[in-house]
Amino acid sequence: MAVTVAVGRQDDLRERALGLFPGGVNSPVRAFRSVGRPPLVLDAGSGARVRDADGRWYLDYIGSWGPAILGHARPEVIEAVRAAALDGFALGATGPREVELGERVRAAMPSMERMRFVSSGTEAVMSAIRLARGATGRDLVVKFAGAYHGHGDSLLVEAGSGLATLAMPGSAGVTAGAARDTIVIPFNDPEAARAVFAAHPGRLAALILEPVIANVGVVPPVAGYLDLLRELTAASGTILIFDEVITGFRLAKGGAQARYEITPDLTTLGKIVGGGMPIGAYGGRADLMARIAPEGPVYQAGTLSGHPLAMAAGCVTLDLLTPQVYEGLERTGAALEAGLRDVAVLAGREVGIARVGSLLTVFFRAGAPRDGAEALASDRQAYARFFGSMLDQGVLLAPSQFEAWFISAAHGQAELEETLAAASKAFAS
Numbered sequence: 001m002a003v004t005v006a007v008g009r010q011d012d013l014r015e016r017a018l019g020l021f022p023g024g025v026n027s028p029v030r031a032f033r034s035v036g037r038p039p040l041v042l043d044a045g046s047g048a049r050v051r052d053a054d055g056r057w058y059l060d061y062i063g064s065w066g067p068a069i070l071g072h073a074r075p076e077v078i079e080a081v082r083a084a085a086l087d088g089f090a091l092g093a094t095g096p097r098e099v100e101l102g103e104r105v106r107a108a109m110p111s112m113e114r115m116r117f118v119s120s121g122t123e124a125v126m127s128a129i130r131l132a133r134g135a136t137g138r139d140l141v142v143k144f145a146g147a148y149h150g151h152g153d154s155l156l157v158e159a160g161s162g163l164a165t166l167a168m169p170g171s172a173g174v175t176a177g178a179a180r181d182t183i184v185i186p187f188n189d190p191e192a193a194r195a196v197f198a199a200h201p202g203r204l205a206a207l208i209l210e211p212v213i214a215n216v217g218v219v220p221p222v223a224g225y226l227d228l229l230r231e232l233t234a235a236s237g238t239i240l241i242f243d244e245v246i247t248g249f250r251l252a253k254g255g256a257q258a259r260y261e262i263t264p265d266l267t268t269l270g271k272i273v274g275g276g277m278p279i280g281a282y283g284g285r286a287d288l289m290a291r292i293a294p295e296g297p298v299y300q301a302g303t304l305s306g307h308p309l310a311m312a313a314g315c316v317t318l319d320l321l322t323p324q325v326y327e328g329l330e331r332t333g334a335a336l337e338a339g340l341r342d343v344a345v346l347a348g349r350e351v352g353i354a355r356v357g358s359l360l361t362v363f364f365r366a367g368a369p370r371d372g373a374e375a376l377a378s379d380r381q382a383y384a385r386f387f388g389s390m391l392d393q394g395v396l397l398a399p400s401q402f403e404a405w406f407i408s409a410a411h412g413q414a415e416l417e418e419t420l421a422a423a424s425k426a427f428a429s
């Protein structure tokens, strides 16, 4: 007699994925390990919502981990990608859409006088670091504890986010040499910054930072801190790299550099600039970019760089990011922050809420953290319970304490109320 076992489509896909991919995923944070839940298998997204493979919809704050600032499956973006696809995919030569997106990026971020498109944020950062080393003839790179800059070897040291979620200090397989050339200092600590420049005169190739750290949860810079970093790097001939893979086109059309009025030497981009397609970009001072091959001696290349589908999605996404959209994101972010504070107080929960624009983190600790170490001292178990309760109520947060909530233009009043009602119960539980 045949026995049929009712297995959900999600269970089935999860099982098959586990056989294929380490942890059942193609990027570790998707595995939900630290929140003690099986990973979701998502098969559709629309506006502020995503659907799992069993047909259940969730209000989404993962936002594709940053890119989905307009919400999922925006019709204008779909149409642009469809039109680009009809012209053929990558043709192996410069295409008009690369020029169009490049001009849009430079108009939004004038510090990017010249640039290169690549296929991921990781690639953008690796290339910018190589350029900084090539241009200065120096080896050492300074980064901040808790900041994530992709998975390039030299920057996988105290790199927040995915590693912090798994409680890993760094990665196996990174050579001692690569780690030795990276100096990690605490964020928002002016003395530590002065000290590292004093200790290594003429030896620091680059200082790289997320101008608002978003990968250990949201940690904004204290007043005057970014100015200090600009002064120290300028005085020592060190290349200042703003990693705006998350903050670019999110905190303002011109990114964190516009919001805080600091001009970096180089900028790295990804996520939003590709409108949801795989992308990265790096660029900055024209004299530095002239050192990239074939104009200069620093080599960097990519078969699918400047892919027309990514360029098309990026162009229309940037065009849709009007001042009104940023005003709306700011309003929604402020209302969500205020509402979360209220429901936390009513439930008698002590949390620290950090927010810049449409990036927000609820830290399960007293007060918002000033740096990576303080962020990491949050109560992960409490977050896991909060996450689980929100998920059961149909609100999908990042499966880690050390991530931002990504608010999109599709998050409106109804979504806000739904979130606060769920949070009220989740804080109480």
Ligand SMILES: *Cc1c(COP(=O)(O)O)cnc(C)c1O
Pocket (backbone or CB within 6 Å): 119, 120, 121, 122, 123, 125, 148, 149, 150, 151, 210, 215, 243, 244, 245, 246, 270, 271, 279, 280
């Ligand atoms: C996501 C991210 C990266 C890496 O980008 P990928 O496209 O995932 O390689 C680099 N820097 C920051 C700040 C990021 O958030």
